Amino acid sequence: MSDATTQAPGRVLLQARGVTKAYKLGSTKLEVLRGVDLDVCEGEILAILGKSGCGKSTLLHVLGWLDPADSGSIHFEGRDRASVPQRERARLRNEVMGFVFQFYHLLPELTALENVLMPSMIRYGRLAWPQHKKAVTERAHVLLEQVGLKDRMGHRPRHLSGGERQRVAIARALQNEPRFLFCDEPTGNLDGKTADEIRDLLWQLNKETGQTMVVVTHDARMARQADRFVHIVDGRARDDGELDLVEEIQRD
Amino acid sequence: MYRLFLALRYLRSRLVNMISVGGVMVGVAVLIVVTSVFDGFQEQVRATVRGTLSHLVLTPRRPADAGPDWKQEAFADLERRLLAHDPRIVAVAPQIRLPIAYPYRSNRLEWANVDGLTLHQMEAVGIDWAREAKVSDLKKNLIAGDQENPFFDVWGTDKEKTMVLVGRTWAEHMKFWGPMDFRRVVSGPMGPDGQPMYEPGPPPEPVEVDPNDPMAQFAPKQDPRRYINEIRVYLATFSKDATTGEMRMDQQSTNPLVKGIYDGQDATSEMTQMYFDIEKLRKVTHLEQEYFEVRMRLKDYHDAPEIQASLAKAFPELDVQTWEDLKRDFLQAVETEKVMLVVVLSFIVLLGGFIILATLTLTVVEKTKDIGILGALGAPRAGILRVFLTNGLLIGIIGSLLGLGLGWWFVQNVDGVRAFVAKTTGVDLFPANIYSFRFIPTVWQWGTVLAIMGGSVLISFLAGLLPALRAARLDPVKALRYE
Numbered sequence: 001m002s003d004a005t006t007q008a009p010g011r012v013l014l015q016a017r018g019v020t021k022a023y024k025l026g027s028t029k030l031e032v033l034r035g036v037d038l039d040v041c042e043g044e045i046l047a048i049l050g051k052s053g054c055g056k057s058t059l060l061h062v063l064g065w066l067d068p069a070d071s072g073s074i075h076f077e078g079r080d081r082a083s084v085p086q087r088e089r090a091r092l093r094n095e096v097m098g099f100v101f102q103f104y105h106l107l108p109e110l111t112a113l114e115n116v117l118m119p120s121m122i123r124y125g126r127l128a129w130p131q132h133k134k135a136v137t138e139r140a141h142v143l144l145e146q147v148g149l150k151d152r153m154g155h156r157p158r159h160l161s162g163g164e165r166q167r168v169a170i171a172r173a174l175q176n177e178p179r180f181l182f183c184d185e186p187t188g189n190l191d192g193k194t195a196d197e198i199r200d201l202l203w204q205l206n207k208e209t210g211q212t213m214v215v216v217t218h219d220a221r222m223a224r225q226a227d228r229f230v231h232i233v234d235g236r237a238r239d240d241g242e243l244d245l246v247e248e249i250q251r252d
Numbered sequence: 253m254y255r256l257f258l259a260l261r262y263l264r265s266r267l268v269n270m271i272s273v274g275g276v277m278v279g280v281a282v283l284i285v286v287t288s289v290f291d292g293f294q295e296q297v298r299a300t301v302r303g304t305l306s307h308l309v310l311t312p313r314r315p316a317d318a319g320p321d322w323k324q325e326a327f328a329d330l331e332r333r334l335l336a337h338d339p340r341i342v343a344v345a346p347q348i349r350l351p352i353a354y355p356y357r358s359n360r361l362e363w364a365n366v367d368g369l370t371l372h373q374m375e376a377v378g379i380d381w382a383r384e385a386k387v388s389d390l391k392k393n394l395i396a397g398d399q400e401n402p403f404f405d406v407w408g409t410d411k412e413k414t415m416v417l418v419g420r421t422w423a424e425h426m427k428f429w430g431p432m433d434f435r436r437v438v439s440g441p442m443g444p445d446g447q448p449m450y451e452p453g454p455p456p457e458p459v460e461v462d463p464n465d466p467m468a469q470f471a472p473k474q475d476p477r478r479y480i481n482e483i484r485v486y487l488a489t490f491s492k493d494a495t496t497g498e499m500r501m502d503q504q505s506t507n508p509l510v511k512g513i514y515d516g517q518d519a520t521s522e523m524t525q526m527y528f529d530i531e532k533l534r535k536v537t538h539l540e541q542e543y544f545e546v547r548m549r550l551k552d553y554h555d556a557p558e559i560q561a562s563l564a565k566a567f568p569e570l571d572v573q574t575w576e577d578l579k580r581d582f583l584q585a586v587e588t589e590k591v592m593l594v595v596v597l598s599f600i601v602l603l604g605g606f607i608i609l610a611t612l613t614l615t616v617v618e619k620t621k622d623i624g625i626l627g628a629l630g631a632p633r634a635g636i637l638r639v640f641l642t643n644g645l646l647i648g649i650i651g652s653l654l655g656l657g658l659g660w661w662f663v664q665n666v667d668g669v670r671a672f673v674a675k676t677t678g679v680d681l682f683p684a685n686i687y688s689f690r691f692i693p694t695v696w697q698w699g700t701v702l703a704i705m706g707g708s709v710l711i712s713f714l715a716g717l718l719p720a721l722r723a724a725r726l727d728p729v730k731a732l733r734y735e
Contacts, residue, residue, distance in 0.1 A: 057733075061729050064628075066627070066628055066728055066729045066732075067729040086632065086633060087632045087634070090627075090630045090632035090633075090635075091630060092630075093627075093628065094629060094631075095630070097630075099628045099629070101628075101732070105621065105624075105625045105732065106625075107258075107622050107625060108622075109258075109261045109262065109265045110261065118254060118626075119630065121254035122254050122630050122631045126256070
């Protein structure tokens with residue numbers, strides 16, 4: 001069976017072709033991705049499903065240009081990762097992409113508000129900061145309010161619950177108004193009710209602002225609500241599976 | 253913007269960083285204090301030595317084709333010729349120098365110690381007061397005696413007597429201080445003839461003298477009328493027998509009156525130099541020669557090398573030396589001591605650098621995840637490098653500024669600190685008998701202070717470089733992957 005090449009309507013923002021990635025563990029080579037082909041279109045929510053350890057987080061990192069692929073190409077808005085210098089990639093990550101991680105990854109020394117402001121601080125240098133400070137601080141306030149943390153802005157991450165931390169992380173990912181949001185198991189570490197809230201929040205944001213989202217998850221319920229899903233099997237992306245089947249696979 | 257923000261936040265949140273700051277602070281403060289005290293010491297020593305030595309010292313050299321009268325030829329009209337040589341020469345003064353011995357009581361076992369009596373080797377310096385006062389600080393340094401003319405024969409009864417000025421340290425050491433009272437003589441009213449008029453004070457306490465004491469015959473004699481003490485010194489001179497032409501060494505003694513005490517701020521010269529009236533010293537020792545060397549004061553010491561060179565050319569029969577030439581070894585020793593101390597103490601700052609290296613390396617390891625997050629949020633490698641460089645730099649800058657404050661306070665209160673240490677521990681940090689100053693001299697040189705601070709900041713920066721590079725090389729994904 002040949003690998004499925006996902007075709008979807010709308011402008012293709014992100015295009016992966018023949019992506020491979022392997023890790024060396026001692027003397028053995030662990031092939032995680034074995035030629036992934038994937039398209040992500042503007043405004044859609046794409047869920048990437050897979051068993052834990054199947055390489056879906058690795059795929060997300062590769063798609064988000066955090067990690068280079070061993071072979072194959074990742075075109076983001078028509079530009080190949082390999083042809084974009086490090087500093088420019090950093091700028092794109094800062095201004096165009098947002099990341100939400102399973103383990104929140106907030107900076108522990110900073111308050112919730114400062115964490116949300118961090119992408120803006122990185123965006124504007126010392127000289128440009130004063131003229132943007134007011135606007136970006138206002139935006140951070142609005143975002144934190146939107147995710148329901150109006151009263152928690154001055155709290156450090158260790159004084160926040162898991163759900164609250166993930167809300168801060170989502171607000172942070174949205175601070176620079178990215179066109180693209182990468183979510184790596186955003187609800188993976190949360191209990192069912194909180195997970196639903198976070199998912200609803202993400203979906204709502206997608207509806208309101210039209211961000212393109214790639215959500216990595218092992219949760220079929222979440223995938224079911226995405227516009228589209230692919231699942232990772234044997235290091236390849238397939239979109240011909242039935243969700244029920246996928247759930248079955250996951251149960252094994 | 254985030255770089256300074258994060259660096260400050262990391263600095264604040266880690267206690268070890270405060271230890272680094274403390275290390276830099278102590279290093280900077282110690283270096284500032286040490287250089288300041290040493291510069292002050294050096295300056296004070298130079299001022300003191302220059303004061304007692306005058307600017308230039310000229311000694312005649314025996315020429316290879318010396319005739320029998322070479323000395324007379326060399327000295328003929330010398331002073332006038334010297335003064336006429338250069339208008340920048342302000343004054344000249346003749347000097348005679350002779351070895352002398354002063355018998356005193358000592359319990360120490362020394363080479364000439366017989367029955368508790370020993371000889372203290374000294375130098376008799378014959379000076380003409382009026383001229384000497386113009387070339388050196390001796391007049392200013394005279395703390396007891398008549399500054400106008402200490403050799404003045406007040407009662408008209410001591411025309412034939414030699415007279416001396418002794419050093420303060422010598423007077424203290426020889427227990428000469430007590431029975432004398434010079435204060436009366438220093439500020440006496442002037443008589444109608446323009447000479448000072450002296451009032452006798454109350455008679456001093458008589459000193460018990462044990463007739464069986466071998467020292468008795470050498471002990472300073474007190475004259476209740478005059479408040480002046482007579483001492484005895486021995487001189488050795490050569491003389492030529494008129495008939496046989498044979499050279500002889502004569503041992504002579506003279507009983508000079510101590511007419512004044514000078515405080516030269518230099519324990520060594522105070523212990524070993526007695527100033528005699530040059531004419532009387534010549535008479536006692538039957539010296540034909542008028543003087544042996546010439547002291548010279550210049551309008552400005554900065555001209556010394558130039559005048560030294562021109563004098564050497566114009567007077568080939570004279571050795572011309574600056575006071576620095578004469579004390580070169582000593583001045584070099586002080587300088588070397590200072591450099592060595594600064595080098596050794598710089599290791600404290602270096603140690604501070606290593607503390608920074610260690611703590612920052614620790615911080616980078618601890619912040620691996622943060623570095624990954626920053627990478628994901630779009631911070632370029634150069635930015636992450638600068639977060640940690642700034643951290644090291646901040647430690648250096650804050651430590652240096654605190655060190656500046658601490659050092660400044662210490663230098664301002666150095667004598668208070670010394671008194672406090674002496675009171676609490678009984679240790680005198682700056683014993684007067686060694687350093688001959690009664691206070692700790694300090695000099696605040698901004699150039700030196702800023703160099704110390706700059707060096708410390710540089711070391712902190714370099715210490716931060718390695719951990720910062722390590723942070724920048726971290727792969728953000730690897731840093732994020734594992735929880």
